[in-house]
Amino acid sequence: MNMVQAIQALGPIDMRNVRRDPMLKWMVYVPLFLGFVLRWGLPFLFDQILAWFDFDLTLYIPLLMSMMVMLIPMIYGSVVGFLLLDQRDDHTIEALQVTPLSLRGYFSYRISVPVLLGLVGNMVMLPLSGLCDLSLGGMLLVSLASAGLTPIYALFYAGFAQNKVQGFALMKLSGMFFMPVLAAYFVSGPARWFFGILPPFWPMQLYWTLAFLNFWQTLLLLVAGFILQGVYLVAMLRYFTKRLEK
Numbered sequence: 001m002n003m004v005q006a007i008q009a010l011g012p013i014d015m016r017n018v019r020r021d022p023m024l025k026w027m028v029y030v031p032l033f034l035g036f037v038l039r040w041g042l043p044f045l046f047d048q049i050l051a052w053f054d055f056d057l058t059l060y061i062p063l064l065m066s067m068m069v070m071l072i073p074m075i076y077g078s079v080v081g082f083l084l085l086d087q088r089d090d091h092t093i094e095a096l097q098v099t100p101l102s103l104r105g106y107f108s109y110r111i112s113v114p115v116l117l118g119l120v121g122n123m124v125m126l127p128l129s130g131l132c133d134l135s136l137g138g139m140l141l142v143s144l145a146s147a148g149l150t151p152i153y154a155l156f157y158a159g160f161a162q163n164k165v166q167g168f169a170l171m172k173l174s175g176m177f178f179m180p181v182l183a184a185y186f187v188s189g190p191a192r193w194f195f196g197i198l199p200p201f202w203p204m205q206l207y208w209t210l211a212f213l214n215f216w217q218t219l220l221l222l223v224a225g226f227i228l229q230g231v232y233l234v235a236m237l238r239y240f241t242k243r244l245e246k
Contacts, residue, residue, distance in 0.1 A: 010109055014083055023164065024082060030075045031121040034068060035128025042131065061131055063185045066204040068129070069146050072121040073114075077153025078171045080114045084158035085167060088244065107237065111151040118150035119143050138210050145203035145222055148229035152199065155236035159243055199229050 018024045042064075046057045057064075122143035126132045132139060153174060161167040181204050184195040195201045202225025210218065 007109060007113070010106075011113075014113075017083060017086065018079065021082075024079050027075055027079050031072060031125040032128070034071070035125045038065075038068065038125075038129035038131055062133075062208055063182065065126070065129070065132055066185075066207040067182065068125060069122055069142055069203060069207060070149070070200050072125060073118040073146055073149040074153050074171065074174060076114060076117040076121055077150045078157055078167065080110065080117070080151070080154035081157030081161070082164050082167055084110065084154060084240070085161060085164060088158060089163075110154070111233070111237075114150035114154050115147045118147035122146060134207070134210060141210065141218065141222070142203055142207050145206050145225050146200075148226060148233070149199055149203070152229060152232050152236055155233070155240045159236060159240040196224070196228070199225070199232050201225075202228065 018028065049055055049057055123139060126134070126139045126143070127136070134142065153171075156174060157167045157170050161170050181195050181198050181201045184192045184201060184205070185208060187195075192205075202221055206213075206218070206221045206225070209221075213221070
């Protein structure tokens with residue numbers, strides 16, 4: 001069974017499960033919600049902080065927007081991760097192995113769909129926010145660079161959580177993947193690259209510096225980020241597979 005057939009077989013099931021779950025249903029609209037809040041709510045907040053504390057937060061818009069770029073994969077990763085949790089607990093994945101859909105095909109679907117969701121989500125949120133000063137091509141590059149984080153989050157939640165309550169707790173904990181990277185924004189020189197062990201560093205670094213990079217520097221950041229994401233993805237996939245075997 002190829003990818004198109006996998007999408008045709010599993011896509012409607014996933015959509016039905018998301019619609020039935022009130023906890024997951026609202027999360028689908030996060031990019032739209034964030035975009036509107038950033039466009040109309042954040043400028044007002046900045047003005048108030050400037051008036052009250054004489055502190056101009058607009059200087060840190062690139063830092064804030066890079067956080068939002070990381071938030072979309074985390075949210076959509078949780079949606080897919082919770083679906084995986086349900087299917088793991090219901091032994092649906094084992095049952096699929098007697099169908100034409102192989103385990104490899106199932107995981108190919110489970111990895112590719114979150115990547116697409118992360119990409120589309122950021123491509124909705126970034127231009128809608130009105131705060132991103134990147135070109136449309138730049139937004140696409142940053143969205144591509146961060147999209148690979150989505151299946152990593154999904155497998156992290158599904159592999160380590162016992163249920164959705166624990167999944168939400170892990171979603172809050174997973175901020176550790178990108179919150180330390182925020183410190184890199186204030187670090188200059190070679191020391192900044194020590195943060196490169198964390199996958200979110202590479203798309204965030206790309207966001208912060210894209211306007212100053214040439215083609216080869218941009219390509220290097222993209223490739224380095226994809227390689228590191230691949231390492232984390234393989235590790236999460238192996239762990240989740242072992243959980244299925246227990």
